[in-house]
Amino acid sequence: MKVAIYVRVSTLEQAESGYSIGEQTEKLKSYCKIKDWQVAKIYTDPGFSGSSLDRPAMQQLISDCKLGVFDAVLVYKLDRLSRSQKDTLYLIEDVFNAHNIHFMSLSENFDTSTPFGKAMIGLLSVFAQLEREQIKERMQMGKLGRVKAGKISAWSNVPFGYTKAKDSYDIDPLRAGIVKRIYADYLAGKSITKITKELNREGHIGKGVNWSYRTVRQILGNVTYTGRIIFKGQVYDGLHTGIISKADWDEVQRVLKIRQLDQAKKSNNPRPFQARYMLSGLLKCHYCGATLAIAKSHTKNGPLWRYVCPTRHAKKYHSNNAARYRIPPVNCELTYKYKDDLEKAVLREVKKVALNPDAVVTNQDDGQPTIDKQAIKAQLAKIKRQQAKLVDLYLLSDDLNVDQLRDRSEKLKVQADALQAQLIHDTKKADAFKKTATDAKQIDQLDYEHQTAIVRMLIDHIDVSNTDLDIYWQI
Ligand SMILES: [Zn+2]
Structure with a gap:
């Protein structure tokens, strides 16, 4: 059998041992000798990455396949051929197989001429791709590492008020003063438009162009x-x-969130929060989990709005919204609720919470934690167990080497950190909740749109049964 040897090494790998062009070639040549194969030609791509097929020797190999000067292609390792799953399959199926050329890889010990080898091709190329994705992930982790160390990315825009320093920003005192003033003015009740006008009028430019609403x-x-x-x-x-x-x-x-509402009102947008009604989308059926739909009925006193479970009278409500087909018609037992009654009940609950937001927040902390929090804590515990197991595995078996151990435990650590951050984020959410809740003390004196805004900031969803309203707060 006449064999073509293909050898590749990337610039990076050239520095590492065991991967040099010479070493790969020698191993492959002696393998051919043992098997009594004839080496037809040696193709070498030194300093080329495996992520593309745009390599001179590779291109030569592809075109030589048509000449019939060899019966098989031999590489040291599958990823020498290509690091992309797509390219590997293209080479094996469309180039080699198409010309009846076998493909063999020494390290993985397989041969496309055997059924086992054929099955392995698919698997190995999947793993080759996985390897690349892991490299990408590691690079991402590198970025995350920088961020966690508080460093800014090299190409980030320098915010007004700062100058660029190594890995960070330095304060530009003059411009930082303007930033402070913008915040102070806004907190003192000035509008963004007013602040913008004043800055421009006073010549407080501090930058190339005039201030605009957007920049402020x-x-x-x-x-x-x-x-x-x-x-x-x-x-x-x-x-x-x-x-x-x-x-x-x-x-x-x-304040920005609250004032956004006024802004929307001024521009005559009746639906600043994409919700026409206070409870749109928030009400979930206790019995079947469906989101309650609003329905209008006509009475002699005018229209009357009710919330209904879309699966109660399956036929009736199925026809007007395709999305509801996802819910099988179960003729749910939830009876309809008048919109005004529900809203009044919810406002009463909001007012209660406004008078004592701690009740909800603390309750969430020790009594009935939110599902998310519980899930996060469970996940954290699971990671801890995995970390412990990993060390055991390392100590008790030969399956793991130090690098793999470090690699895997690093991954677990990143996961754990992300989850921990989520928990901290939750605490911040609780603070924001308390503040908004405290502001809602006078909610019954506000207009419908402000009430809607506050309700939607405080409530995640409401479980509606025939006897109860169970409010899930946004904590
Ligand atoms: Zn239902």
Whole structure:
């Protein structure tokens, strides 16, 4: 049998031992000798990555397949051929098989001419792809590591009020003063529009162009000013010094949310929170889990709105909303509820909570924790067990080496940290909840839209049964 040897090594691998072009070639040549095969040609791609087929020797190999000068292609390891699942399959099936050329890999000890080898191809290429994804993941972890150390990414925009420093920001005193003033003015009740106008009128430009509503709004929402950084939606402590206290920043975010409503009102948007009614989408049927739908009935005093379980009269409510087909018609036992009655009941509960938000918050902490919190804690416990098991496994068996142990436990640690962060986030959520709740003391004196906004900020969902309303708060 005439064999073509293909050898590849990436620039990075050249530095590592055991992967040099010379070593691979020698091993493959002696293997051919043992098997009594004739080496037809040796193809070498030194310093080329396996993530693309754009390599000179590889291209030569592909075109030589048509000439019939060899019967098989031999590599040292499958990933020498390619690191992509797609490319591996393309080479084996569309190039080698198409020309009746066998493919063999020394390390994995398989041969496409055998049925076992054929089955292994699929599996191995899946693993090759997995390997690449793991590399990507490690690079991501590198980024996360930087963020956790409080470092900013090299290409992040420098927020107004700071200058770029190594891995971090330095305060630009003049501009930082303007940022402080924007926050103070906003907390003192000035509107974003007013702040913008004043800044421009006073010539407080501090930057190339005039202030705009958008730039002021962005400054008010930027968590960087509290000395923290944001990465993939998570907030981490930064190395830089904050310009605004965390308490002030939190307060600004809260006020922004409330004022957004007024803004929406001014622009004549009747549905600023995408919900026409106070309880739209929040009501869940206790018996079947469906989201209650609103229905209008006509009485002599005008229209009357009711919430109904869409599965109660399956036929009737199925016809007007395709999405409801997901729920099988079970003729649910939940009786309809008048919209006004439900809203009044909910407002009563909100007022109760407003007078004593701690009752809900503490209750969630020790008595009946939210499902999420419980799940997170369970997951954390599971990771702890896995970590312990991993060490046992390492001590008791030869299956794991130190690198693998480090690798796996690092992964578990990252998971645990992320979960821990979620729990901390939960505590912050509880603080925000308390604040909003405290503000809701006078909720019965507000107009419907403000009531709606507050209800939707406080309530996650409401379990409705024939006898009870069970409110799940957003904590
Ligand atoms: Zn139901």
